[in-house]
Amino acid sequence: MAITIKSPREIELMRESCKLLAKVHDDLGKAIRPGMTTWEIDKMGEKMIRDLGCVPNFLNYNGFPGSICVSVNEEVVHGIPSKRKVLKEGDIVSLDAGLIYKGYHSDSARTHAVGKISKECEDLIRVTEECFWEGVKYARAGNHLYDISNAIDAHATKHGYGIVRELVGHGIGTALHEDPQIPNFAQTRRGPKLYPGMTICIEPMINMGRADVEWLDDDWTVVAEDGLPSAHYENTILITEGDPEILTLL
Ligand code: MG
Numbered sequence: 001m002a003i004t005i006k007s008p009r010e011i012e013l014m015r016e017s018c019k020l021l022a023k024v025h026d027d028l029g030k031a032i033r034p035g036m037t038t039w040e041i042d043k044m045g046e047k048m049i050r051d052l053g054c055v056p057n058f059l060n061y062n063g064f065p066g067s068i069c070v071s072v073n074e075e076v077v078h079g080i081p082s083k084r085k086v087l088k089e090g091d092i093v094s095l096d097a098g099l100i101y102k103g104y105h106s107d108s109a110r111t112h113a114v115g116k117i118s119k120e121c122e123d124l125i126r127v128t129e130e131c132f133w134e135g136v137k138y139a140r141a142g143n144h145l146y147d148i149s150n151a152i153d154a155h156a157t158k159h160g161y162g163i164v165r166e167l168v169g170h171g172i173g174t175a176l177h178e179d180p181q182i183p184n185f186a187q188t189r190r191g192p193k194l195y196p197g198m199t200i201c202i203e204p205m206i207n208m209g210r211a212d213v214e215w216l217d218d219d220w221t222v223v224a225e226d227g228l229p230s231a232h233y234e235n236t237i238l239i240t241e242g243d244p245e246i247l248t249l250l
């Protein structure tokens with residue numbers, strides 16, 4: 001599949017889809033408390049999305065059983081919401097969510113502290129977000145896709161963190177996952193050129209320890225093999241003639 005360039009009308013629909021998702025993330029983030037189950041977070045998020053007249057795009061995606069991926073501590077991504085999984089003080093929890101508005105997808109992720117967390121976890125969350133911003137600096141027409149990957153890699157590596165390689169960012173539009181794939185680790189080639197009208201998801205997944213991950217027997221949950229915490233930060237962005245637009249931030 002070729003990389004799609006969105007028309008002005010499509011860009012308007014993407015903007016709206018992403019703005020609605022930003023509101024869902026903000027409200028969900030504020031609701032995080034010790035004692036909640038990851039199932040409650042999912043149900044709350046699904047209701048918010050449906051109340052906006054939208055559809056959760058993760059629900060039933062390749063059979064995923066939730067609307068929000070809720071990944072706790074060493075879980076990197078794709079944590080399945082569960083009534084048995086209770087958040088406790090000191091945990092970190094990554095919420096990955098997306099929705100469909102008038103046929104257009106949005107996708108973003110945040111890692112939140114549950115109550116008071118360690119300095120090490122605070123640093124991990126902050127640096128993961130910084131990795132996104134380092135990548136975004138290169139998300140400009142005329143640059144190449146892997147300029148973004150290289151910038152993310154340089155920042156995470158400087159802090160001694162492991163960069164997850166098995167999962168990557170992606171294009172987005174009328175499908176949740178479109179071309180191109182956007183690795184978070186350094187590439188030897190520069191990759192496709194960036195043009196105005198591309199909408200892409202930049203989403204560093206950064207481990208406190210080693211980069212290696214494994215899949216749990218539920219076939220979904222990706223965990224850090226060494227059991228150390230992992231963080232995730234993602235926004236849907238638009239490449240323009242000038243500065244990139246971060247569509248999933250209010
Ligand atoms: Mg994504």
Ligand code: MG
Nearest residue numbers: 096107108109
């Ligand atoms: Mg996502």
